[in-house]
Amino acid sequence: MINVSKLKRGIVIDHIRAGQGYKIFQQLGLDKLEDVVVLMRNVESGKLGRKDLIKIETDLALNFDVLGLIDPNVTITYVEDGERVQKVKLSPPQEVRGILACKNPRCVTNQERIENVAFRLVNPETNEYACEYCDARTRL
Amino acid sequence: MLKNRSLIGPDDFTVAETDELLGLAGRIVREPGAFSGACAGKLLASLFYEPSTRTKFSFDAAMLRLGGQTIGFSDPLTSSAAKGETIADSARTISKYVDLIVVRHPKEGAAKLISRYADCPVINAGDGGHHHPTQTLTDLLTIRHYKKRFEGLSIGVCGDLKFGRTIHSLVTSFSRYENVRFLFISPEELAMPGYIREDLAARKIPYAETDSLEASIPELDVLYMSRVQRERFISEEEYLRLKDFFILTKDKMALGKPDMIVMHPLPRINEIAAEVDDDPRAVYFEQVRFGMYVRMALIMKLLGLE
Numbered sequence: 324m325i326n327v328s329k330l331k332r333g334i335v336i337d338h339i340r341a342g343q344g345y346k347i348f349q350q351l352g353l354d355k356l357e358d359v360v361v362l363m364r365n366v367e368s369g370k371l372g373r374k375d376l377i378k379i380e381t382d383l384a385l386n387f388d389v390l391g392l393i394d395p396n397v398t399i400t401y402v403e404d405g406e407r408v409q410k411v412k413l414s415p416p417q418e419v420r421g422i423l424a425c426k427n428p429r430c431v432t433n434q435e436r437i438e439n440v441a442f443r444l445v446n447p448e449t450n451e452y453a454c455e456y457c458d459a460r461t462r463l
Numbered sequence: 464m465l466k467n468r469s470l471i472g473p474d475d476f477t478v479a480e481t482d483e484l485l486g487l488a489g490r491i492v493r494e495p496g497a498f499s500g501a502c503a504g505k506l507l508a509s510l511f512y513e514p515s516t517r518t519k520f521s522f523d524a525a526m527l528r529l530g531g532q533t534i535g536f537s538d539p540l541t542s543s544a545a546k547g548e549t550i551a552d553s554a555r556t557i558s559k560y561v562d563l564i565v566v567r568h569p570k571e572g573a574a575k576l577i578s579r580y581a582d583c584p585v586i587n588a589g590d591g592g593h594h595h596p597t598q599t600l601t602d603l604l605t606i607r608h609y610k611k612r613f614e615g616l617s618i619g620v621c622g623d624l625k626f627g628r629t630i631h632s633l634v635t636s637f638s639r640y641e642n643v644r645f646l647f648i649s650p651e652e653l654a655m656p657g658y659i660r661e662d663l664a665a666r667k668i669p670y671a672e673t674d675s676l677e678a679s680i681p682e683l684d685v686l687y688m689s690r691v692q693r694e695r696f697i698s699e700e701e702y703l704r705l706k707d708f709f710i711l712t713k714d715k716m717a718l719g720k721p722d723m724i725v726m727h728p729l730p731r732i733n734e735i736a737a738e739v740d741d742d743p744r745a746v747y748f749e750q751v752r753f754g755m756y757v758r759m760a761l762i763m764k765l766l767g768l769e
Contacts, residue, residue, distance in 0.1 A: 427571065429569075429570060429571050429591050429592065430570065430571050430572055431550065431568070431570040431571060431572040431573040431575075431576050431590075432572065434550075434570050435549055435550055435551065435576065436549070437576065454572070455572075455575075456571065456572025456575050456576065457571035457572040457590075457591075457593055458571075458593065459571070
């Protein structure tokens with residue numbers, strides 16, 4: 324078991340479905356941070372069996388929409404002076420802009436350059452979103 | 464109020480707004496001459512980024528019969544799109560010249576994009592395989608004209624239910640009325656998509672699925688036939704195997720109610736035998752005329768002329 328020291332100040336993204344941690348790491352652009360960031364994969368979990376976990380040793384404005392899109396079941400804990408100060412439970416966002424791209428090759432958004440296309444949540448169970456232009460369903 | 468609104472999808476108008484529009488269309492059906500000057504001085508642009516002679520004629524005829532005028536193109540190679548202009552810029556520019564835009568485009572969502580940038584109302588005359596709302600209005604006006612009501616009707620849709628855009632829109636719109644019932648008649652390979660069935664089930668709207676046109680006909684008030692389109696199939700073999708699956712013949716018509724009506728969005732290939740055309744219940748060519756009338760009503764409403 325690899326031990327990672329307790330966080331003094333920063334953010335813990337926990338209960339990430341195993342395998343999704345790297346995706347979150349990429350989507351949040353954590354590779355661009357100069358602070359300490361730890362991505363742990365396949366950690367044993369009572370609830371999930373296996374889970375991924377990210378610890379970020381800085382205060383950062385997280386994009387909750389991105390997190391909710393990838394895995395709405397993650398928990399986010401803010402830590403200060405080694406103490407938990409705030410815990411955030413996520414849910415899939417009702418609408419997202421500028422994150423998803425329509426996968427329908429016949430959609431006008433794949434022909435014209437359209438900024439910030441909106442996608443609305445159509446199935447919270449499968450995390451499926453519909454394109455505002457062609458209504459085709461897509462997932463991150 | 465429908466003034467200055469656009470019509471992009473089949474649900475853009477509420478049931479009350481649709482009924483109001485169909486009411487005006489009904490008055491036009493009864494007395495078309497009374498509306499011959501209603502759009503005098505108004506100009507409609509019909510932008511056909513893909514050819515559709517039938518739909519273009521229907522809109523042009525509708526505007527001309529209202530005393531208005533039309534400009535436009537039916538070949539994108541002759542438009543500024545060929546020079547690489549974006550759809551958004553075309554919409555901004557063209558809407559400065561005209562009072563109303565009618566657009567047909569092969570890309571899904573193109574009409575919505577145009578409506579975002581145009582200064583005038585926009586009517587979607589078909590955006591790829593997505594929506595074709597004026598076909599749905601045509602269908603509703605035809606049913607209302609012959610059956611005098613929507614409530615309580617049994618409507619059978621037959622043929623390519625998997626890819627049939629007009630059928631999906633019709634089912635969605637028609638299902639907003641009380642006590643309607645659907646019969647989906649198709650081979651398994653071309654069955655109604657799951658999301659439409661799930662939506663009906665969630666709203667407790669009764670429907671049944673069958674692969675027998677013959678067994679279904681006796682209970683129907685409306686039979687809506689559709690074409691099995693060659694371009695929807697990956698292989699020619701599959702197309703040839705399925706295209707003749709459900710052909711409406713005189714013998715099958717004999718099983719139907721005396722006041723059943725048979726509709727079709729046209730063009731018909733061979734799914735309705737020519738021998739059926741003389742049956743008074745075959746209303747598919749009249750349906751085309753209702754298409755023009757309902758477009759007349761729509762143009763008047765969006766321009767606030769009624």
